[in-house]
Amino acid sequence: MSLEVALKHRLGSFxxxxxxxxKGQVTALFGPSGSGKSSVVAAIAGLWRPxxxxxxxxxxxxxxxPKLFVPPxxxxxxxxxxxxxxxxHMTVDDNLKFGWRRAAQKAGTAEIAHVIDLLGLGALLARRTRDLSGGEKSRVALGRALLAxxxxxxxxxxxAALDATRRGEILPYLERLARDTKLPMLYVSHQVDEVARLADEIVVIQNGRVAAQGPVFELLTDVEQIAGVPPLGAVFDAKVAEHQPDGLWRLTFDGGVLFVPALPQAQGARVRVRLRAEDLMLALEEPRHISANxxxxxxxxxxxxxxxxxxxxLLCGGTRLVSRITGASSARLGLAPGQAVYAVVKAVTVAREAG
Amino acid sequence: MGGFLSPAEATALWLSLQISAVAVAAALPFAFAMALLLARPRFFGAGIVDAIVHLPLVLPPVAVGYLLLVVFGGRGLIGSWLWDTFGIRFVFSWTGAALASALITFPLQVRAIRLALESTDPGLTAAARTLGAGLWDRLFNITLPLALPGIVSGAITAFAASLGEFGAIITFVSNIPGETQTLPLAIYAALQSPGGEMAAARLCTLSITLALIFVTAGNLAAKRIWR
Incomplete structure (x- = not known):
């Protein structure tokens, strides 16, 4: 699956x-508001003609x-x-089946049931859309798109229209979607955490141009330079290796092992791990007698x-990491490129099962 | 009703309802098409079209009746052709009264439907497009149902206004009892005849009652059915 986009347009001074x-399964179109992301989506969908x-x-x-334009x-x-x-003017059920009824290749009953189950829509089917909460509306919209x-x-x-609580409610559904289906997705966002949790590939857009493009693992550690947002930290995939007797789970990744508290994932599953830049301390010598795992x-x-x-x-094996420390600490330690250091991890966020 | 109204008056009432219903129903598809054209217009001359649509609302109804005679009369441009080709005649016929009513109340229908169309989110039709709905599909399954409250309230208001139409009807199709004599024309006829004041008062009361019923119904429908 591939997506090729090349477009030029002038709107006033923009x-x-x-x-x-x-070729990524989940590609994020990432950039600040007004950078032109939505125009790109409208052009791909055919709702706007560049x-x-x-x-x-x-x-x-x-x-x-000028010759070819397939209508949306x-x-x-x-x-x-x-x-x-x-x-x-339609119920949730009619909304969900709007695209399905018009699709050339219709999803079967099992698939419809799966989508309804995946998005937790079972109890909403007979409802009118005006009675839904913002989060429920987002889920129905997602289901309607999937069933087409x-x-x-x-x-x-x-x-973007949801508050932080609702966002946290929907993100797991999107993660499951990215994991459970092989459906290619273009995910437009200006939220770096959403991108880190969902995307494989990132296209950074700024002022109507592509500022950078690459795998999420490479781009997110150094996102400040290209997109002007604080680095979120490192994002990489790891494997659930072992459930230890001491209650920790051992994850292996290209660069070493991580110990994390209990996970819902089974042994052997691949998970996406995030290490926030603020959660990485640096030491010149290997620290012992320390509470960090x-x-x-x-x-x-x-x-x-x-x-x-x-x-x-930082480079840990083949994995890129990033640590945010004060200028004073950096000067005291005399940090320089090429130097060997130890990164003390204060917290690990395990996001989703990787593809 | 029989005790309250004379047979001739009952006929006028029945004729009024019939003429108004036909007028509104016949004009509705055209009004919907015109409202589609004028809602968020993107073509040159939309303002002129809009003004022409509103003409019957501001012109003296007698002038509209006269213009109808000129165009649809026995020797009128379209009137003579209709008579020669199809044997259809509007003058001195209840269908002519319906035509006059339809024309006079056309702007009322267009306005109501247009307002409803303009208050719906254009993003909804865009969403329907991305879900595979073509032009007619969107028109019948998205645009039309969303405009339905406006269509209903416009139709009811036009119906109520049509019940009161006088000038255009009497000029175009004359005042023929049992054929073109609607309620207002019956009131006029009653006032012309000696001792007809009581009949005129009865018919007047009836007109007021009908107007109140339909205007209220129109307002209720305007409070959108959904959303």
Whole structure:
């Protein structure tokens, strides 16, 4: 599965010039508000016609100006909009089946039941959409898009209209979706944590241009430089290796092992791990007699001052990590590229099962 | 009813209801199409079309009746062609009264439907498109049902207004009892005849009652059925 996008458009003083190709299952279109992300989604969906452009999904050319423009209703790309856009004159059930009824390849009963179950929609089916909460609306919109059996799912900031609690409620559904289905997704967001939890590949958009593109593991440790947001920390995939007698689970990854408290995942499962930059302390010698469960041997790649603190990019085996410490600490330790250090991990976040 | 109204008056009432119903029903598809055209217009000259649609609302009804005579009369451009080709005649016929009523109340229907269309979220039709709904599919399954409260309230208001139409009908199709004599024309006829004040008062009361019923119904429908 691939997505090829090349488009040029000028709107007043704002110029959009976006070119990227991605083969990731979940690609994040990441960038600040007003950077042109939503225009890109609208162009892919066919709801907006750029002056110049070529768009292809899985090799099927959908836009090729000026001669070819497949109308949105024939693109087989379902969109989950920020404002859900449920049809107010229909029940939840009719909303869910709107795209399904019009799909050439219809999902079977088992698949419909699976989606309803996955999104926890069973109790809502007979309801009118106006009676739903914001989080429920998002789930119905997601289900409606899924049941249309699209070639690709376009998610245009589906969580942006929700408060933090609701966001936390929906994210696990999206994670399950990314894990359970092989459906390619383009996920538009300006929230770095959503991107870290869901995406394989990131395309960073700024001022109407592609500022950077790459695997989530490489890009997120150094996202400040390219996207102007504080680094979230390292993101990488690990394997659940062993459930130890002392109650900890041992995870292995390219660079060493991590010990974490109980996980819902089974032994052998792959999980996505996040280490926040603030949760990594650095030591020149291997610390002993310490309460932290995890100490990783690393090499310093770069030391970059950012304001009054310093981001230290590390390499642990083949995995990139990042630590945020104060400028004073950095100076006291005399940190420099190439140096061997120990990273003391204060907290580990295990996000989702990796693909 | 029989005790309250004379047979001739009952006929006028029945005729009024019939003419108004036909007028509203016949004009509705055109009003819907016109409202679609004028809601969020994107074409040059939309303002002129809008003004023309509103003309019957502000023109003297007698002028509308006269124009109808010129166009649909026995020697009128379309009138003579309809008579020669299909044997259809509007003058001196209840269908002519319905045509006059339809034209006069057309702007009321267009306005109500247009307001309903403009208050619906255009994002919903865009969402329907991405889910595979083509033009007619969207029109019948998204646009039309969402505009339904406006359609219903517009139709009821137009019906009520049509019951009161006088000038255009009497000019175009004359005042023929049992054929074109609606309630207002019956009131007029009663006032013209000596000792007809009581009949006129009865018919007037009836008109007020009908108007109140339908205007209230129209307002209730305007409070959207869903959302």
């Amino acid at each position: 110029a959009l010039d976006i070119t990227f190709t991605t 002056r110049e452009g070529r768009i292809a999904v899985a090799g099927r050319v959908l836009t090729d100006t 209703e024939q693109r087989r790309l379902a969109v989950v909009f920020q404002d859900a856009r449920l049809f107010p 059996s699209p070639d690709m799912l376009l998610l245009d900031e589906p969580l 995890n100490v990783l041997a690393c090499t310093i790649r770069t030391v970059k001052p950012v304001g009054d603190h310093v981001d230290v990019q």
